[in-house]
Amino acid sequence: MPQAEFHKMSSADAQNHLLDEPFVEAAHKVYNKKVDGHFRRIKWGIQFATLAIYYFLPFVRWHRGPDAPSQAVLVDFPHRRFYFFFIEIWPQEVYYITGLLILASLTLFLMNAVAGRIWCGYMCPQTVWTDFYMTTERWIEGDARDRMKLDEGPWTAEKIRKKVSKHFVWLLIAWWTGGAWVLYFADAPTLVYNLATFQPGVGEAYLWIGILTFTTYVFAGWMREKLCLHACPWPRIQAALTDEYALNVTYRYDRGEPRMSLKQANAARAAHEPSGDCVDCGQCVAVCPTGVDIRKGAQLGCIQCGLCIDACDAVMEKIHRPPRLIGYDTEMNVKRRECGEEAIYKPFRVRTVFYAVLIAAIGGFMSITLMTRGDMHVSVLHDRNPLAVRLKDGGVRNGYTIRFANKKPETRRFVIAVAGLSGAQTEIVGVTPDDKGQEVIEVGPDQTRETRVLLSTHGVSSSKGQTPIVFTATDAETGASTAVKDVFIWP
Structure with a gap:
């Protein structure tokens, strides 16, 4: 049901409608379509950057002098050291790690206060690797309609070839992911050679590569959005940290309702009857990686990735309507526009300034103590x-x-x-x-x-x-x- 209609229902009707809803939603596989646009390009850029850093950073060299490791980023458990380029952290300085965790938490809070679950949509490892897997799946099996037909069709030689190819590539990505992780704990070129030539003493590395290969394959290939919906605590936590000024991916029902087909909308406009810009094409649902219908309002499954904005903008361009029927906005602004009032945007407010000041203060203090510490x-x-x-x-x-x-x-x-x-x-x-x-x-x-x-x-x-x-x-x-x-x- 459209959110606007739900708000206009009486309390008794709304309660009856909620009682008619199933307590547990039936499981269904999400076949998301390919989409191009502004937010999709942002996701591509962040995905390429983060994956390149993760996979290739262990091979970056950094000279520290004789008898010192030359790997730029290294967690050296045998000698109880952590190296990050010119920084060397000793066990007695574990408070720097604590400070980094505090900074990460505050940064996450600030991101949530400004733009909701933007971390989930663009930078969360689960999102990045799931998007990588979905891209691979689309490359091998085709777009959403092709994949749906393939799954529903009989097991032919072509279907077996595509399924085997897809899972083989998924396992290669998972294996590369697990292998890259263990390279942060030993000299990368040396460990790669030892693993490739089956040298003794690397059994523990094989074990961890196997564990991480399995978890990456299962989480990104099979669980996907289910991990975000049922296992991740952040969607529940961020709901308690947000406020009415935080931007979220929002369907502007003040402009979109009443929704109807394009032909019906044109006829309604010709008759000077009310009609919304939403033509009920369903493209916002078709491209969503978690299968959410954003027109139903804020939902736990929405990771704020903005792909539905790109899909809706493409439709609006084709039917010659203004873009951003779906956009980063607030529920409060939608209601203000319904009442004929101007929208209010407050990126700088007590909450965001407080987080920013804390981040600057803690980061500055850590930087000063790090640069002035003795040898x-x-x-x-x-x-x-x-x-x-x-x-x-x-x-x-x-x-x-x-x-x-x-x-x-x-x-x-x-x-x-x-x-x-x-x-x-x-x-x-x-x-x-x-x-x-x-x-x-x-x-x-x-x-x-x-x-x-x-x-x-x-x-x-x-x-x-x-x-x-x-x-x-x-x-x-x-x-x-x-x-x-x-x-x-x-x-």
Whole structure:
């Protein structure tokens, strides 16, 4: 039923109409038609760009010096590193990953506040790969009508050839997808060679390629829109985040109703009777990848891809009517136009500005800390049991574990100094003083090292509680230093 008619029904009639609707919609296969237009070209551009980045980024090289991986983007689990071009993230810096997740969430919220489920329509991996699979299916089996006839027809040699070819290509795409994913976790050219020549030690890679091949084939080839409708939580979440000013793909029923055939519409206009621009051609439904009839209003299945806009614009051009009978708009504007009022568009409002400011602030803070971080890191952990030990001469000893992180591709030598506790003696366990009497701690290139440090006072002291102290680690070659605070505990 058209949305305009539903709004004009009495509450009793509307309730009866809803009761007549089935509780669960019957499953049906979607045969979407090919369509050309503005939004289809945008989808092509985004699809080509995202797939090219995903498939070929692991082969991009980035020189980091000797004994360092040369892959631009690499998740190095054995050495617990994440590399992204010039950025290197250590386990101690996992807060950067947390920050990226927060930025991604806020960006998703901002996109939803501006243009609804635009992420679902253009950039969601499920949408991108499903569109890739549908394009392949259309290339092999033909457009919607041809595919429908093929499925309904008998099993002939031609039908078997097309079906086998389609699923073979789908499996190749899925295999390439799974293979590309594992390349982000090892040196890509080396892993490709090892996989191709069946070298030992790559069994885990084969396993993950198999898992990802299966999931890609099932999700993009078979489940398609069912994953968006029944498994994805985002359509339910975004409904709680949107407002009346968020743009969504909308059928402008103020202009389209009452709908009728072109011949009937021309006759109605000639008789000065009301007629809408919608000629009930059904092209908006025919091109929809999820089979939604946008004329029924906002629905869970609509991913806001805009293909129905392209299809409707093509029809409007043929019948010499203005475009954008379906367009990115709001329900509020449709009602305002029905009342003869001007449409209102507010891309800049409290919600969108708040999201944008948060994104800028968090992104700026992360960028500044990333660019100004040092190439060395020191952390101190005070012994927990016992907190302090009383010595024979009445002095007190505290124990600490100091972890050094050397982020340079070369060995570095560090000297430890303690401030804040006068007369204290420092002993570094397992380190022998050098010729100058300094206890120097060597840390290998791109490595960490833990060292035990004992800090002792001598003689009876009246101090109680805790005394703040500062450990300073200094690079013996460059003089670069970093400090960390802790306490000396008196028993």
